[in-house]
Amino acid sequence: MRTTVGIIGAGPAGLFLSHLLHLRGIDSVVLERRDRGHCEARQRAGVVEHGPAAALRAAGVGDRLDREGSVHEGIELRFGGRGHRIDFRALTGRDVVLYAQTEIVKDLIARRLADGGDLRFEAEATAIEDVAEDGAARPRIRFTRGGREEVLDCEHVVACDGFHGIGRAALPADRVRTFAKTYPFSWLGILADAAPACEELVYARHERGFALYSMRSAEVSRLYLQVPNGTDPAEWPHERIWAELDARLAVDGADARPNRGPITDVGVTPMRSFVTEPMRHGRLLLAGDAAHIVPPTGAKGLNLALHDVILLSEALHAWHGGDPGPLDRYSETALRRVWRAEHFSYWMTTLLHPDPEASPFEDRLQLSHLEHIAASRAAAGSLAENYTGIPEP
Template sequence: MSETTNIPATTTVGIVGAGPAGLLLARLLHQAGVDCVVLEARDRAYVEQRQRAGVLEQSTVDVLRATGAAARLERESIVHDGIELSWNRRRHRIDFPELTGGSRVWVYAQTEVVKDLIALQLVDGAPLLFEAQATAVTGADTDRPVIHYTHEGVARTLSCDYVVGCDGYHGVTRNAIPADELTTYERVYPYSWFGILADVAPSNDELVYAHSPRGFALLSMRSHTVSRLYLQVPNGTDPHVWSDERIWDELDARFAVDGDWKLARGPITQRAVLPLRSSVTEPMRWGRIFLAGDAAHIVPPTGAKGLNLAAADVTVLARAFEQWQRTGASAGLDDYSRHCLERVWRAEQFSYFMTTTLHTAPEQNPFDTRLQISQLDRISASPYAAAELALNYVGTAL
């Protein structure tokens, strides 16, 4: 059932999708006094359990604070001042504050961000309808586009001034734009991530990105008592074929370093294989439709950019809507796509760099591997190379 009984037929901004992009946009618009309605195809429980990113940039944390959605984040998140790179049985730490002038990142799961935003929205925000399946968007090139959806078994329509698609790559919003008006640039990587959640305290205080002859591995965390770890595996790997012991043994081998450091093991509670790909769709606006988050771009998780790019998109868009409602000026709306794509392509390049530097491609030869090692050696030896990585990782102000 919906969390809302009053279902409007018209609004200023119709938002399709209640992931972090749609929810944050709704919160920002509500604060700015811009009417909106959020339609989400799934039920609340499903939305609050979708496992995704867990690293927040300073700019993302700043906007969550500004919306009043950071109270639990401040209490429960883990602040990180760096990451560690691991290769050839040694590690090198990237010190974010030292290299960037004080910036840092926060480890706080996307599921928790979503829960916080939903709770706020249902208390004093704009209408949020769960199990409201959008089936089409019509009139994108008119002054009043319409979202067609079903809710509680009833076919309904929502007439809007503008529609924002936060419903992902396969969402109906993208399909409302003529195919010949969009250009999509894509890269599919020849490997996947095998991700696990384990009930064990993290074995390191900060994230560890490991390059190894056996493939990439990442040591991450969800809390002080729950570890999140990843292994590079071939595309199409069945996660249930691997025993727990095999997973831990492989992680041990890839994180191996000289010294007495040891990877802690614990019960594995979740496992999944995640394909990696990059995708950018241009433009991010056509007619009265805007695309935000995964509806417009996808990055491999190696650079920790997906959620942060979505937050940046909707922050830019909310400012533009506020300007339009207050002054009637559409300059911000007209510039949305160009403004966001500059950041998107910068993040795509960084994510590609991190992915191709740390992973072992199926066709990789010894020359390719030596180039990767040379790049990692340079990062450890040059403060300029380290600063470039750090600045890209922590992100830029909005």
């Protein structure tokens, strides 16, 4: 079996890359170890930056994003019993769209299949090899499907297979550098069948810990609480969750409690930052979580993945047209945005989460910085610029 670009992983990165390559006349095969139903049900982040939203529209897969997504022109920072709105549109002229990653995956799968795309579910990639052919080394993916091993010969392999996939592990260990940070807290996240009580996301810094008020739709709320690492969700009965959300989201002189409803999902997410350099070795390229992880505070994980594959589609098109330059620069170019997003996510995380190991001095510095953002148009503008997405140069 042979294709031009072998893509491992049918998340938004792998699927969007396959679609973008199709639009440029480049064939691909997507291998995904899970079944289609699993891919279309995975709950992930749902904030789409201004640039990736425009790219989805331009690629013809933005109809449902525009019809069902919720445009957000700002967020609220809540601390000290007060709320402070950061107006993205006024500060940057841009906005973001709240649209679940699950729905993006559904849209892309449907479009690829309608276009005759080769998506192979329940096909687990087991090895990436170099095979000598006509005096050159070409990559090959070994995978198992239906209990049988098969091989896929490619011009290039793009690993969009996440943090635990085989793509990053296939890079030569002596040529790779990794950078990592773990945080002394996690997020307890819930989905609740309750209409959101606010129109925009609320990021709350409270002495008891951080809370985030988000939403999935007009009928479903997505909420998070800062909890210690190693927390067992069983330690948090539903009444305790609601009481803690009420306390952390409180506003002086107003009823700011979230609407309550049946909790349909509870999970704990550790907070970590991770970067692999380089994101390319020969004809093996990494994109998305295979190359970098960010804490979810800055809403950057999905967006970095989409930016990676937008770059890759352009670079692979140039390579097949005889210009290797953009592909040679892919890692360097992608990493500039990655490190900007890593810093912003780190900054948002350390700004809004009381550190259980911090001194009273550091707590006061956090509050002073938040007051500065609330009072300074320049400081608020920097937050807005990074949150909505730094434009391409």
